[in-house]
Amino acid sequence: HANATPLMGGVAIVLPFVVAVSYLAFDSDYRPFLQVLVLTTAVLFVLGLVDDRSHIRPLLRLTLSVLICFVSILVVPALNITFFNFSFLGAPIFLSGGWSVIFTLLCLVGLQNAVNMADGKNGLVIGLSLVWVIFLTLYAPSHLLPLLWVLAVCLSVTLLFNLRGRLFLGDSGSYAVSISIGLLVIYVYQVKFEVLSADIVALWFLVPILDCLRLMAMRTVRGSSPFTPDRNHLHHILFRLMRWHVALATYLLLVAVPSLLAYVMPQSTLLWAVMSVLAYFFFVVIELRV
Numbered sequence: 707h708a709n710a711t712p713l714m715g716g717v718a719i720v721l722p723f724v725v726a727v728s729y730l731a732f733d734s735d736y737r738p739f740l741q742v743l744v745l746t747t748a749v750l751f752v753l754g755l756v757d758d759r760s761h762i763r764p765l766l767r768l769t770l771s772v773l774i775c776f777v778s779i780l781v782v783p784a785l786n787i788t789f790f791n792f793s794f795l796g797a798p799i800f801l802s803g804g805w806s807v808i809f810t811l812l813c814l815v816g817l818q819n820a821v822n823m824a825d826g827k828n829g830l831v832i833g834l835s836l837v838w839v840i841f842l843t844l845y846a847p848s849h850l851l852p853l854l855w856v857l858a859v860c861l862s863v864t865l866l867f868n869l870r871g872r873l874f875l876g877d878s879g880s881y882a883v884s885i886s887i888g889l890l891v892i893y894v895y896q897v898k899f900e901v902l903s904a905d906i907v908a909l910w911f912l913v914p915i916l917d918c919l920r921l922m923a924m925r926t927v928r929g930s931s932p933f934t935p936d937r938n939h940l941h942h943i944l945f946r947l948m949r950w951h952v953a954l955a956t957y958l959l960l961v962a963v964p965s966l967l968a969y970v971m972p973q974s975t976l977l978w979a980v981m982s983v984l985a986y987f988f989f990v991v992i993e994l995r996v
Contacts, residue, residue, distance in 0.1 A: 713758050715832065715868055716879020719860045720751050723886065726856040736849060738782050739893060746778045747886045750818070754878030764933035768815065771881075775814045778889070779807060785892050786810050793903040793975050814888045817911060820918035821884035822877065827941045829869045829954050835883050836861040837962050838891070838910055844969055845902040846894045857886070905975045906968045912982050913940070913960050920990070940986065943993045960985055 724744055731740035753770060756762060762770075779786050788806045790799045801809060825831040839858045846854055861883075867873050875883070891910075895902050917940045922932035944953035964978040971978075 709871075711871060711874050713874045713876030713878065715864050715873045715875035716751060716754065716877075716882055718864045718867075718873070719832075719857075719875075719879055720747060720882045720886075722860050723853075723857050724748055726853055730853060734849070739784070742778050742782045742785070743886065743889050746774060746889060747882045749774050750885045751878050751882035754876060754881035757877040757881075764931065768819075771815050771818055772811055775811050775885070776807070779810055784896055785889065787813065787892060787895075789899075790904040791899045792905050793972050794905065798899075810892070813892070814885060816915065816918070817888045818881055818884045820911070820914040822880045823918050823921065823939060824914045824941060825875055825880045826939055827945065827950060827954065828871055829865060830941055830957060831875055831880060831883070832861055832865045832868055833954065833958050834914065834961060835887060836865065837958060837965070838887050841910060841965050841969065842887075842890060842894055845898050846890075847897055850890070850894065854890070901972075903972065903975065905979065906965075906972060909968050909975060909979050909982065910961065910965050912964075912979060913957070913986055916983065916986055940989065943989055947989070947993060956989075 724747060727740050727744045727747075731737050731744065734740060750771070753762075753767070753774070757767060786806050787810045788801050790801075792799070821831055821834070824834065836858060839854055839861065843851060843854045843858070864873070864875075868875065891907060895904070895907055921936070921938060924938065925932050925934050925936070941953065941957055944956055947953070948956070960982065964982040967978045968975040
C-alpha cells in the first residue's frame with residue numbers, strides 16, 4: 707500500500723461483537739459458553755494488538771494461543787471435540803482421553819494460524835469470515851442467530867472499508883475473528899451434529915488449511931522456519947494470474963461453492979471435498995506452467 711493504513715479492522719468487528727455477546731450472556735441459559743467466547747476473543751485480540759506492534763516470536767505466539775484455548779476448553783468442557791459424525795459413515799467415531807483435547811486445540815490454533823497466513827490482501831480474511839458466518843446461520847440453534855447476525859453485519863461494514871484500502875484487519879482482528887468463529891463452529895457442531903457433519907465443517911475450512919499446510923511443508927523442505935513469510939500463498943498465486951477483484955472472488959468461491967453444495971446435497975460432501983482439493987491444486991500447478 708502506498709499510504710499508511712490503520713490496523714483498526716479488528717476493533718470495528720470485535721468491539722460490537724464483544725458487546726453483543728456480553729449483553730446476551732447477562733440473561734441466558736448459555737452463559738458459560740458466551741462468557742468464554744467473550745473472554746477468549748478479547749484476550750486473543752489483545753495478543754494480536756501486541757503482535758501488530760512488537761512482532762511476538764512465532765513460537766511464543768503459538769504457545770500463548772495454545773494456553774488460551776486450553777483454558778477455554780477447561781472452563782467449558784462442552785467445547786471439547788470428543789466425536790466425529792461423518793456423513794459417509796453409519797456410526798460416529800469417538801476420541802478418548804487426552805486425544806480429544808489435543809485435537810480441539812489443533813483445530814482452534816490451526817485455524818488461527820491458517821487465517822493469519824491468508825490475511826495478505828484486502829477483502830480476503832474478512833470475506834472468508836463472512837462466508838463462514840453465513841453458513842453457520844444455516845445450522846445454528848435459534849439462540850445464536852442474533853449473535854451471528856451482529857457478527858455478519860460487522861464483517862460486512864468492515865469489508866467495505868477494507869476493500870477500499872481504508873483499514874487493515876491486523877493480527878488483532880485476525881486472531882480474534884478466527885478464534886470466535888472456531889469456538890462458534892465447535893459449539894454449533896456439538897449441538898447440531900445430526901445435520902452439521904464433521905466433513906461439512908472440514909470442507910468449510912479446507913482451502914485455507916490446505917494452503918497453510920502446503921506452505922509450512924514447503925518452507926520446512928527448504929530448510930527455513932514453517933512460519934517464515936513468503937509470497938507463495940494461494941492469494942498471491944491468484945493475484946499473479948488475474949486482477950485482484952477476480953482473484954478475491956475466485957478464492958471466496960473456492961470456499962463458498964463446495965460449502966453450498968454440501969448444504970444442498972450433504973450426502974455427497976466427500977465428493978465436494980475432493981473437487982475442492984483438485985480446484986486448489988489446479989491453481990497451484992497452473993502457475994508453475996505459466
